[in-house]
Structures are given as structure tokens and as C-alpha cells.
Amino acid sequence: MHPxxxxxSRAASRLRAGHVWVYxxxxxxxxxxxxxxxxxxxxxxxxxxxxxxxxxxxxxxxxLVSRDLVPSEAELLQLVRNxxxxxxxxxxxxxxxxxxxxxxxxxxxxxxxxxxxxYNDVFTLQVLTQAWDMPQRRSVIVQSLAELTGAEHxxxxxxxxxxxxxxxxxxxxxxxxxxKSATLFTMNGVQFHYDALSGQKTGAFLDQRENYAxxxxxxxxxxxxxxxxxxxxxxxxxxxxxRVTAIDVSREALEVAEHxxxxxxxxxxxxxxxxxxxAFDLMKDYAAAGQQYDTIVLDPPAFAKSKxxxxxxxxxxxxxxxxxxxxxRPGGILVTCSCSFHVSEAEFLEVLNAAAQDAHRSVxxxxxxTQSKDHPILLGIPETYYLKxxxxxxx
Numbered sequence: 001m002h003p004x005x006x007x008x009s010r011a012a013s014r015l016r017a018g019h020v021w022v023y024x025x026x027x028x029x030x031x032x033x034x035x036x037x038x039x040x041x042x043x044x045x046x047x048x049x050x051x052x053x054x055x056x057x058x059x060x061x062x063x064l065v066s067r068d069l070v071p072s073e074a075e076l077l078q079l080v081r082n083x084x085x086x087x088x089x090x091x092x093x094x095x096x097x098x099x100x101x102x103x104x105x106x107x108x109x110x111x112x113x114x115x116x117x118x119y120n121d122v123f124t125l126q127v128l129t130q131a132w133d134m135p136q137r138r139s140v141i142v143q144s145l146a147e148l149t150g151a152e153h154x155x156x157x158x159x160x161x162x163x164x165x166x167x168x169x170x171x172x173x174x175x176x177x178x179x180k181s182a183t184l185f186t187m188n189g190v191q192f193h194y195d196a197l198s199g200q201k202t203g204a205f206l207d208q209r210e211n212y213a214x215x216x217x218x219x220x221x222x223x224x225x226x227x228x229x230x231x232x233x234x235x236x237x238x239x240x241x242x243r244v245t246a247i248d249v250s251r252e253a254l255e256v257a258e259h260x261x262x263x264x265x266x267x268x269x270x271x272x273x274x275x276x277x278x279a280f281d282l283m284k285d286y287a288a289a290g291q292q293y294d295t296i297v298l299d300p301p302a303f304a305k306s307k308x309x310x311x312x313x314x315x316x317x318x319x320x321x322x323x324x325x326x327x328x329r330p331g332g333i334l335v336t337c338s339c340s341f342h343v344s345e346a347e348f349l350e351v352l353n354a355a356a357q358d359a360h361r362s363v364x365x366x367x368x369x370t371q372s373k374d375h376p377i378l379l380g381i382p383e384t385y386y387l388k389x390x391x392x393x394x395x
Contacts, residue, residue, distance in 0.1 A: 001040070001071075002031075002040045004029075005030060005054075005061075005062060006028050007041060007042070008044065010026060011027070015050065018379055019380055020063055020112055020381065024058075024059055030061075035054070035167070036133065036137075037054045038076060050067040050068065054131070055130050063112035065111075073136075080144065084104065084111075088149060090376070091103055094374060097186075097187065099118070099187075100118060100120060100187055100192075103117060103374070107381050108381070114128065114129075119194040120183045120184060122183045124156070125141065125145070125155070125156050126156070126157045130166050130168060152177075154176045155173065157173055158171050173197050182194065182198075188209065188213045206375070207375045207387050208371075208372065208389070209372045211369050212233055212236040216240050219240050219297075219335075222241065222245075223241040223245070223293060224286075224295070226247055226320070227248060228246035230256040230257045231246060235264055238270070242269060244273070245275060247279060249279070251276050257272075279300065280319060283324065295333045296333075298324055300337070300338075301339070303340050304343050310342050310347075314351050318355050321351065321355040322359055325355055325394060328394045331393065332394045334391075335392075341383055341386035345368070352392075362394070362395045364395075365390060366392060369388075369390070375387070
């Protein structure tokens with residue numbers, strides 16, 4: 001039988017409310033468990049709360065994989081196969097107009113610490129916890145993925161920092177199944193390059209896929225895409241707007257964006273102007289110079305990586321939105337995003353309202369959007385809801 005970990009009443013309440021994490025500080029009686037082992041989790045009275053995977057190094061010591069007893073390794077492997085099958089079936093229902101999407105979103109697909117993405121014929125796998133790095137489990141995940149999806153090529157992507165935190169041995173990114181790591185994929189009719197071994201993140205953020213299409217449906221006239229990365233919003237806007245300027249601080253990202261533009265040249269109204277610039281500096285200069293646009297998209301990286309960064313993050317979001325509001329023509333469209341989990345939707349809207357008051361603009365919300373449906377939000381686990389995308393009309 002598995003080792004038993006007794007957790008505090010606070011952790012028990014959290015698990016009963018739907019969460020799956022137990023922090024090391026909430027484990028009253030620690031199990032003498034191996035890294036990645038299965039552990040029975042019980043409350044202070046000894047009542048079973050479920051079966052978890054154990055981490056010997058993470059602050060999140062236990063991650064629940066079932067609210068029942070999973071008696072053996074064989075049953076865990078069958079549970080993994082079943083969860084993968086459910087994840088594939090769910091995406092077949094919710095993903096439209098794309099051959100690229102997140103196939104497994106960790107806790108949201110009840111496989112905590114596992115990420116799987118699809119980019120056309122290349123699938124990527126990322127292990128974020130000790131449990132899924134065990135050879136037999138890794139083998140079952142790769143084998144099941146190939147069987148359930150017909151995946152010809154599966155590549156492992158490696159987050160060195162996570163592996164270090166989980167005290168996992170260093171591993172090089174590499175092809176686990178098949179022979180190729182680079183491909184072209186399509187979302188909403190727009191094509192993108194992707195190379196799983198390039199060391200860069202994806203050429204388009206899969207969690208914004210549905211927001212790209214929504215932005216394009218409202219966008220018009222002259223558009224500015226701020227923090228474009230590899231051109232996700234800009235390439236969608238180029239189909240509906242007369243002129244698109246896209247800025248990013250990374251020259252490397254912009255080079256990929258230009259390659260992506262060439263793939264879609266036939267469908268774009270005009271060439272996109274790509275600019276290497278710091279978003280805050282450029283927005284300040286443009287606003288001071290009286291530059292005006294009909295559509296502005298703000299999609300900065302996460303400003304709040306942790307709670308202690310919250311105040312500076314809110315100041316950053318306010319400044320960017322204030323500059324954008326000053327630069328929009330009457331009737332203009334603002335698409336403003338935050339991918340910081342620690343900034344709630346209410347706080348983000350409060351910042352947007354404060355920026356609107358300072359800019360003396362009236363802002364109507366057309367849509368409040370979240371991450372795309374292939375990144376499901378699981379009730380009880382607030383961390384699975386992180387992306388806010390607000391589409392506004394500004395007068």
C-alpha cells in the first residue's frame with residue numbers, strides 16, 4: 001500500500017473545495033515517499049481525501065490525481081490513458097479552425113504537471129513534476145499520445161528552471177517519437193512557422209487563438225499591436241486593417257514574425273511595419289507626439305510573476321492602457337490583455353477604468369474574454385484562469 005500523508009484541516013478544506021495542491025507547510029505527518037511516488041492523502045481524522053503524486057523538492061509537495069484510492073501503479077497508468085483520451089475528445093469538440101492547440105493543460109485536465117501541445121503534425125511534451133519523469137510513466141504517456149492522436153512526431157521541450165526546482169536530472173530537448181521538430185501550422189486561416197527545438201516559445205500563443213479572431217472581427221483602419229512577439233495579433237489584424245504597425249523588444253521574435261508575414265502575404269491588405277522598441281518608451285513618445293490609431297492591441301508578458309509584484313504590475317498595466325487610450329481616435333477599438341494570474345479580472349478592470357478617467361475617455365466593454373477553450377478553466381483551481389482579454393470601444 002502507498003505511504004500515507006496526513007494534511008492540515010486547512011489543506012483538507014482546500015482539497016474538498018476542488019483544489020488539488022497541498023503545500024509542504026500543510027503536511028502534518030509526512031509520508032516517507034520516493035520522488036514521484038503515489039501517496040494516500042488523509043485529513044486530520046484519518047479520512048481519505050484521495051491519491052496524490054509526491055514531490056520531494058517542490059513547495060507543492062502533493063498534487064491530487066484522484067479523489068479515490070489508486071491502489072497500484074498499473075491503475076495509475078490506466079488512469080493516465082483515460083485522462084489523455086478525455087483530453088483528446090474534449091479538444092475535438094471545442095477547437096475550431098486550427099491544427100494547433102493545447103492538448104493537455106496540467107491540472108485543468110487532471111494530469112497535474114504535464115503539458116502537451118499540438119502544432120499540426122508535431123506534438124510537444126513538457127514534464128513539470130517528478131512523477132511524469134519516471135521512465136515507465138513517460139513511456140506510457142508517449143505511447144498513448146501516439147495511439148490516441150496518430151501523432152507522427154513527438155518532441156520533448158525542457159524547462160531547465162523547472163527541472164532544477166524539481167531536482168530532476170538535466171535533460172536536452174529532443175525528439176521522442178518520429179523524426180521532425182519543425183512544421184507550419186494554421187489558426188483561424190493564418191499560417192505560422194514552428195520549431196519545437198529552437199529554444200523559443202511557440203510562434204503564436206495558443207491561449208490567444210480565439211482572441212486573435214475576435215480582435216480581427218472588431219479591428220479596422222490603422223492598427224497598432226504592442227508586444228506582438230511573433231506576430232499573433234498583427235497577422236490577424238492585417239486581414240482587416242488598412243495599416244498595421246507591430247512592436248516588440250525582441251529582434252529575434254520580430255524576425256520570426258516577418259517570416260510568418262511572408263506565409264500570409266496573399267491574404268494581407270498591406271505589409272506590416274515591424275518595429276523593435278520598448279513598449280513603454282515608444283507609447284510615451286507616440287502619445288506625446290499625438291499619434292492616432294483606430295485599433296490598438298496590448299498583449300504584454302505577465303507583469304506579476306508572484307503576489308509581491310502585484311503593485312508594480314498594476315502600475316505597468318495602467319500606464320500602457322493610459323497611453324493607448326490617449327492614442328485612439330473616437331470610436332476606436334482597444335483590445336487589452338493580462339496573462340498575470342495574480343492580477344484578477346476585477347483588478348484589471350479597475351486599472352482600465354482608472355486609466356480611462358485619467359485619459360478623459362469613455363470606454364464601453366464589447367467583450368470580456370479569457371484564454372481559448374483548449375486551456376480549460378477548472379472550477380476549484382483559480383490558477384487555471386489566468387488570461388484576461390477585454391475588447392472595448394473608446395469615445
